[in-house]
Every structure is written in C-alpha cells, then in structure tokens.
Amino acid sequence: MRSSLHHGGNIEKVAADLNIPVEQIKDFSANINPLGFPSDLWNVLVQSFANIEVYPDPEYTELKKAIADQLKVAPNDVFVGNGATELLDEAIRAEKATDALVLAPTFGEYERLLKRQGINVHYYQLKEEDNFAFKMAAMIDFLKEHHEITIICLTSPNNPTGQVISAADLRKLTDFCNKHHRLLVLDEAFIDLTVGQQESFIDELTPDDRAYIIRAATKFFAIPGLRLGYCITKNQKLKDKLKVQENTWSVNGIADVFGQNMFRAKKYISLTHDWLNVQQPALYEALQKVKGIKVFPSTANFFLFKCADPDLREKLLQRRIMIRQCDDYVGLGPDYYRIAVKGPQDNVLLVNTLKEILGSEE
Numbered sequence: 001m002r003s004s005l006h007h008g009g010n011i012e013k014v015a016a017d018l019n020i021p022v023e024q025i026k027d028f029s030a031n032i033n034p035l036g037f038p039s040d041l042w043n044v045l046v047q048s049f050a051n052i053e054v055y056p057d058p059e060y061t062e063l064k065k066a067i068a069d070q071l072k073v074a075p076n077d078v079f080v081g082n083g084a085t086e087l088l089d090e091a092i093r094a095e096k097a098t099d100a101l102v103l104a105p106t107f108g109e110y111e112r113l114l115k116r117q118g119i120n121v122h123y124y125q126l127k128e129e130d131n132f133a134f135k136m137a138a139m140i141d142f143l144k145e146h147h148e149i150t151i152i153c154l155t156s157p158n159n160p161t162g163q164v165i166s167a168a169d170l171r172k173l174t175d176f177c178n179k180h181h182r183l184l185v186l187d188e189a190f191i192d193l194t195v196g197q198q199e200s201f202i203d204e205l206t207p208d209d210r211a212y213i214i215r216a217a218t219k220f221f222a223i224p225g226l227r228l229g230y231c232i233t234k235n236q237k238l239k240d241k242l243k244v245q246e247n248t249w250s251v252n253g254i255a256d257v258f259g260q261n262m263f264r265a266k267k268y269i270s271l272t273h274d275w276l277n278v279q280q281p282a283l284y285e286a287l288q289k290v291k292g293i294k295v296f297p298s299t300a301n302f303f304l305f306k307c308a309d310p311d312l313r314e315k316l317l318q319r320r321i322m323i324r325q326c327d328d329y330v331g332l333g334p335d336y337y338r339i340a341v342k343g344p345q346d347n348v349l350l351v352n353t354l355k356e357i358l359g360s361e362e
C-alpha cells in the first residue's frame with residue numbers, strides 16, 4: 001500500500017520538528033524560482049491590496065487579455081484559476097470519463113483528482129532504463145488497446161523526472177485524440193522553467209484539438225502562496241464544457257492584478273532564464289561526481305536521482321537541507337529523491353554536503 005500523497009515544501013512543519021527557525025533550512029524540495037517574488041512588481045502588489053474590499057471581475061477580462069497577449073492566443077481561449085491544480089480539477093470534471101491514463105511516476109494530484117470523481121486510473125510506466133523518457137508510439141498502442149481510457153493526463157516537463165515531451169510526439173497524440181474522441185490534459189506547469197526555454201505546445205494548438213493545456217504562474221514567479229494558473233484550449237466544445245466547471249471568483253483580487261502585470265517583469269524573466277541556463281547544467285555535472293547516486297537527465301529546474309541510502313533525506317535534514325524523497329510516487333520508492341535547482345551557493349552547499357555523506361567520485 002502506498003503511503004499517502006505528500007508534496008515538496010511544507011518547510012514550517014519540518015522547521016518545527018527540528019525546533020529551528022524556517023530561515024535556517026535550505027529547501028530543495030519545492031521547485032520554485034529561487035529569485036523569489038519579482039521585486040519590480042512589489043508596488044503593483046501593494047496597490048492591489050485595495051482590491052480586497054471589492055469582488056474581482058468574474059470574467060477576469062484584463063487578466064485573460066494579458067495572458068492571451070503573451071501567449072499569442074485569443075482572450076476567449078484562456079481560462080484562469082487558483083493555481084494550476086484548480087484548472088486540472090476543472091478539466092477532469094469537464095470530461096465525463098470512466099477511465100484515465102496518468103504517467104508513472106508523475107505529479108500525484110492527477111490521481112487524487114481523478115479518483116475523487118470515481119474515475120479509474122491506469123498508470124503508464126516510464127522506464128528507468130530509458131531515463132524515464134516518454135515513448136509516444138508505445139503509448140498510442142497502449143491507448144488503442146484501452147478504448148475505455150478517454151482522459152490522458154501528461155506532464156511536460158514531467159515531475160519528478162524533468163523530461164519534456166516533443167511537439168512532434170504531442171501532435172501525434174493530439175491527432176489520435178481528435179480521431180478517437182479522447183481528451184489530452186497536458187500540464188505544462190514547468191515549461192517556462194526549462195533549459196533553453198522549450199516551446200510550449202500552445203503554439204501548435206488548433207481549434208480541432210481535443211486538448212487542454214495547463215500552465216502555472218506559481219513556479220516561475222515564486223507565488224505558491226498567492227496562487228495563479230491558466231488553461232488554454234482553442235476547441236469550442238471544450239471551452240463550453242470547461243466554462244460549466246469554473247468556480248466563480250476563484251482568482252483573488254491580488255492574484256488578478258499580479259497576473260495582469262507579471263509578463264511586464266522583463267528583467268526578472270530574463271534573469272530567471274540566465275540563472276537556469278547556467279545553474280541547471282552545472283548542478284547536473286556536479287551531482288554526477290557524488291558517489292553512490294545516479295542522477296537522471298532533466299530539462300527542468302529539478303532533478304531526480306537514485307541513491308541506495310533510504311535515510312538520505314533525514315541525514316540532510318540534520319544538516320538543515322531539505323530534499324524531496326519520492327517514496328509516494330507510483331513507480332518510484334524510498335531510494336529516489338528529487339531536488340530543485342537553486343542559486344549557485346546553495347547548489348554548491350548541497351553537492352558538498354552530499355559528498356560529505358556519500359563520498360566523492362573524484
């Protein structure tokens with residue numbers, strides 16, 4: 001039996017257990033932009049506090065327009081929600097399904113959201129010998145054998161493996177979905193936190209595509225506590241179905257104003273790309289020199305690694321470093337760990353501490 005679902009973060013509880021202040025813990029367990037909240041937007045945020053005395057625009061006209069302009073889609077292709085998770089929930093509810101496919105390993109919320117709708121979950125196992133890379137032809141064959149599966153939840157880049165699914169593969173799958181009346185729910189929560197800024201599949205979407213693409217502002221702009229997500233579809237029937245599931249005023253007035261302005265933080269956006277494009281490959285290289293761990297290739301702002309020591313998380317916690325143990329992911333176990341890419345000093349501290357505990361290959 002699997003242990004119950006948990007997530008990265010939760011640093012307050014860990015600090016309380018260790019009886020130390022939160023600031024003394026280096027949190028590598030949550031995959032959030034280490035540049036923190038974009039300082040150029042503090043003023044906008046503070047001014048938006050006045051909005052707490054009024055209801056947000058239930059249509060979120062300005063917010064949708066800002067997102068649509070950035071993504072080069074029409075404002076009525078855009079849906080917004082209280083984090084990507086709410087949109088995932090609404091997308092799943094919009095399709096009256098009995099069976100769905102999710103990857104293994106992947107982000108645990110899909111399974112929870114599907115099961116609470118009474119939808120059977122079929123796992124599609126990614127293979128460790130392929131470095132957990134996605135093989136589209138084999139997955140389409142699997143779907144051909146399973147007509148009952150009508151929702152396909154994919155994540156690109158996948159959490160916790162960091163692998164991106166190519167646009168060519170996504171096109172093959174979407175064509176299959178359009179022809180066989182299946183629905184693709186594609187979670188791109190981390191696509192803007194990939195090395196070399198990988199393309200979103202939003203650029204390829206057409207009105208025929210039976211696909212919802214879900215994005216998060218939470219990770220890139222470091223606002224998991226403020227919460228903002230968005231979803232794009234160009235398919236009119238899917239838009240109509242999603243509209244029925246939308247919760248009224250689910251984006252609060254502060255997140256609404258933040259979202260209207262977030263893409264204006266050009267300097268922050270470019271600094272984030274600079275940080276990731278340098279620090280992600282540097283951390284990969286450094287981790288490969290730690291004895292006893294196998295780090296899997298990733299394009300995202302986090303890495304999965306394997307280590308035979310099931311107490312590694314505890315040992316790091318004693319040194320005030322928190323990482324994510326992947327024991328609750330279907331298809332993984334206690335000997336897999338995920339770490340976020342942080343700033344250069346923190347990354348060096350992590351690697352040196354791992355070397356102290358496990359030894360070095362050098």
Ligand SMILES: Cc1ncc(COP(=O)(O)O)c(C=O)c1O
Nearest residue numbers: 083084085107159189216218229
């Ligand atoms: C793949 C993936 N999608 C979505 C989310 C949740 O995003 P949000 O905080 O915007 O709901 C997470 C959070 O870890 C995630 O890993």
